[in-house]
Amino acid sequence: MDQVIQFAVSVLSLGGTYALLALGLAIVFSLLGFLNFAHGDLMTICGYGLYFLLLRGVPFLVAVPIAIALAGLVAVLMERIAFRPLRGRSPMSLLITSFAVSLALHVCFQIFISPKSKPVPVPNFLSGYFTFGDVYVSKAQIIAIVISVAALLLLNGLLTRTRMGIALRASATDFDVARIMGINANKVIMIAFALSGVLAGIAAVIWIAQRGAVYPAMGLTPMIKALIAVIIGGLSSPKGALYGGFLLGLLESTFLFVLPDEFVLYRDAAVLIALISFLMLRPNGIVARNAEPMR
Amino acid sequence: MFRKAIVSGALVASLALPAIAEEFVIGAVNAKTGFMASYDAPFMQGVSMFVAEANERGGLAGQYPIRLIERDDRSDIQQSTISTSEILSDEKLDLFITSALVPYAVSAGMQALSQGMMTAHGIASQPTIPARLGEGSFLVMMSDAHMGAVNAKYALDDLSAKTAYIISSDFDPFTEFTPLYFQEVFEAGGGKVVGHSEFAYDQQEFSSMVAAIKALPEQPDVIMGMTFDNDFPIFINQLRAAGITSTYLGTDVLDQPAVRGLGEVVEGVHYLTMAAPNASDDAASFVDRFKVAYGGDDSFYPAMVGYSFMRLVEQASINAGSGDAKAIRAAFAELEDVTTEIGSVTLKGYGALPNLPVHIMRIEGGEGVYVKSTLLTADEIPDSRI
Numbered sequence: 001m002d003q004v005i006q007f008a009v010s011v012l013s014l015g016g017t018y019a020l021l022a023l024g025l026a027i028v029f030s031l032l033g034f035l036n037f038a039h040g041d042l043m044t045i046c047g048y049g050l051y052f053l054l055l056r057g058v059p060f061l062v063a064v065p066i067a068i069a070l071a072g073l074v075a076v077l078m079e080r081i082a083f084r085p086l087r088g089r090s091p092m093s094l095l096i097t098s099f100a101v102s103l104a105l106h107v108c109f110q111i112f113i114s115p116k117s118k119p120v121p122v123p124n125f126l127s128g129y130f131t132f133g134d135v136y137v138s139k140a141q142i143i144a145i146v147i148s149v150a151a152l153l154l155l156n157g158l159l160t161r162t163r164m165g166i167a168l169r170a171s172a173t174d175f176d177v178a179r180i181m182g183i184n185a186n187k188v189i190m191i192a193f194a195l196s197g198v199l200a201g202i203a204a205v206i207w208i209a210q211r212g213a214v215y216p217a218m219g220l221t222p223m224i225k226a227l228i229a230v231i232i233g234g235l236s237s238p239k240g241a242l243y244g245g246f247l248l249g250l251l252e253s254t255f256l257f258v259l260p261d262e263f264v265l266y267r268d269a270a271v272l273i274a275l276i277s278f279l280m281l282r283p284n285g286i287v288a289r290n291a292e293p294m295r
Numbered sequence: 296m297f298r299k300a301i302v303s304g305a306l307v308a309s310l311a312l313p314a315i316a317e318e319f320v321i322g323a324v325n326a327k328t329g330f331m332a333s334y335d336a337p338f339m340q341g342v343s344m345f346v347a348e349a350n351e352r353g354g355l356a357g358q359y360p361i362r363l364i365e366r367d368d369r370s371d372i373q374q375s376t377i378s379t380s381e382i383l384s385d386e387k388l389d390l391f392i393t394s395a396l397v398p399y400a401v402s403a404g405m406q407a408l409s410q411g412m413m414t415a416h417g418i419a420s421q422p423t424i425p426a427r428l429g430e431g432s433f434l435v436m437m438s439d440a441h442m443g444a445v446n447a448k449y450a451l452d453d454l455s456a457k458t459a460y461i462i463s464s465d466f467d468p469f470t471e472f473t474p475l476y477f478q479e480v481f482e483a484g485g486g487k488v489v490g491h492s493e494f495a496y497d498q499q500e501f502s503s504m505v506a507a508i509k510a511l512p513e514q515p516d517v518i519m520g521m522t523f524d525n526d527f528p529i530f531i532n533q534l535r536a537a538g539i540t541s542t543y544l545g546t547d548v549l550d551q552p553a554v555r556g557l558g559e560v561v562e563g564v565h566y567l568t569m570a571a572p573n574a575s576d577d578a579a580s581f582v583d584r585f586k587v588a589y590g591g592d593d594s595f596y597p598a599m600v601g602y603s604f605m606r607l608v609e610q611a612s613i614n615a616g617s618g619d620a621k622a623i624r625a626a627f628a629e630l631e632d633v634t635t636e637i638g639s640v641t642l643k644g645y646g647a648l649p650n651l652p653v654h655i656m657r658i659e660g661g662e663g664v665y666v667k668s669t670l671l672t673a674d675e676i677p678d679s680r681i
Contacts, residue, residue, distance in 0.1 A: 116551065121556050138532045212528050261492045
């Protein structure tokens with residue numbers, strides 16, 4: 001029984017984090033038709049924001065929202081400085097620009113902060129474990145699940161019940177028609193980037209709560225996972241990204257539990273083979289929809 | 296007559312000028328950016344610090360002004376190969392320093408060794424590197440065999456451990472073989488390894504491994520693991536969350552403030568290091584000077600190794616009575632009991648893998664507390680697995 005609970009916790013905590021990140025990628029993709037490779041670096045920015053705030057004695061619970069807001073702000077600046085001048089160009093140009101932005105940020109972290117990990121002291125309520133009868137579950141994992149579910153519900157509310165969310169969804173469905181209907185393109189894109197930055201920031205807090213450190217390449221692995229989640233979910237569908245994130249979490253946890261120890265090294269390969277097989281059956285992902293990049 | 300006067304004047308003038316000192320040129324191709332930067336860059340900070348201090352007193356051994364030429368390989372093996380070729384064709388080097396990662400070290404080291412100079416490999420600890428490269432290639436770190444053996448000896452002698460669980464990964468010879476060296480020495484000393492798990496680098500989830508440890512009839516006395524600082528926090532959280540209280544013995548990859556700052560879950564975790572500020576006055580003085588040179592940065596571990604390495608090179612130059620690359624290379628292999636910041640280092644009789652004290656640290660209250668230093672004898676060091 002305890003193994004089943006541990007497995008479920010593992011799937012939900014991993015899947016929730018991937019889903020948050022994948023959603024951020026999908027929101028931008030649905031509008032502009034490109035995958036922002038610098039998305040993972042927004043996580044790192046949130047991590048460094050947290051590190052510097054805590055270093056200056058800001059309480060953890062105050063530092064967290066500020067650091068998340070910082071990731072949102074940097075995402076908006078990224079759009080304004082790097083992507084807006086290229087608007088209307090091919091998605092490939094934007095994709096390559098996002099690579100350059102990611103590389104530049106990465107090098108800046110290494111040169112101006114440090115190539116080594118920086119500690120982010122996690123308060124006691126985030127470290128240690130909960131006990132449920134005979135079952136011990138890491139607090140960080142439970143909190144990861146609670147935060148991801150809360151964030152996903154909030155996002156759902158935002159997208160379905162507010163004018164801003166409806167504008168965002170309308171633009172994602174057909175940007176040209178949405179603009180004819182009077183939706184401000186710059187504003188919608190800015191909101192999409194801010195939202196993707198905030199989601200990356202929330203994912204960063206979950207990531208750091210389990211690791212207690214930030215380092216220049218922190219965003220790379222989660223970014224790759226989010227990319228996979230978005231592709232299997234269906235590139236331009238936020239709902240697909242959500243499913244893709246949890247499916248990836250489920251597959252990773254399953255292979256970890258099922259594979260014998262000596263084959264655990266091949267877990268990622270096994271996950272990718274499973275996903276390639278899935279994409280051969282369903283090439284457009286779980287939720288198939290064609291992206292209509294903004295021109 | 297006039298011509299004679301000019302020639303004799305020039306001769307007198309040239310004799311009056313101070314002789315241009317012979318330079319000692321160091322080339323280094325390793326990572327300043329990319330994933331290896333956190334290991335290579337601090338090592339080079341130590342080298343640079345030595346160069347600056349040595350040049351103030353006249354250079355290497357007070358005689359040979361040192362020029363350090365560095366190239367960033369961006370943690371990319373192709374860039375490493377290209378930069379190495381360029382630096383070797385553009386400059387006449389006396390010493391070459393590679394990245395610590397095995398493929399980079401072997402590829403760049405091969406090119407450098409063909410020119411006859413000695414080659415060192417940052418904080419690499421894998422005996423595989425000098426074994427593949429042959430004469431002239433030296434490690435300046437404790438080897439993986441040292442780390443495995445010291446942890447085993449400490450578990451047996453100081454912790455009175457009878458059982459151990461080992462965790463390895465095929466990711467790298469370091470993560471693959473160090474637990475096996477541990478097992479070899481631990482079992483030879485009467486201990487028993489009761490289980491062995493493997494992990495993938497950046498695994499992020501250790502529930503199944505923790506479940507395997509928990510399923511043992513009794514908790515092992517110690518767990519000797521190889522997780523890096525990216526995976527270790529998750530592993531230790533999940534391990535302690537499962538109620539497993541076995542003493543964790545790690546290697547030098549845990550010598551990081553980020554690991555020590557993980558809170559209650561890392562209390563009592565042990566790790567190895569070569570840079571224990573409390574182990575000697577030289578080490579403490581280095582840390583103070585390093586803080587002045589590089590600010591309050593706490594990454595003095597690889598830096599101290601880099602600085603100590605240069606002290607070994609200087610001693611080799613003094614022993615050889617020369618600044619010549621080949622003479623220094625030969626003298627380096629004969630070094631014996633050289634006092635450095637990382638302890639007393641001997642290469643003579645140990646081949647390319649120096650023998651030196653390994654410091655054991657324990658995390659208490661968020662700090663790394665110095666426990667003891669262990670210097671192995673030649674017969675206590677397991678044979679290298681390559």
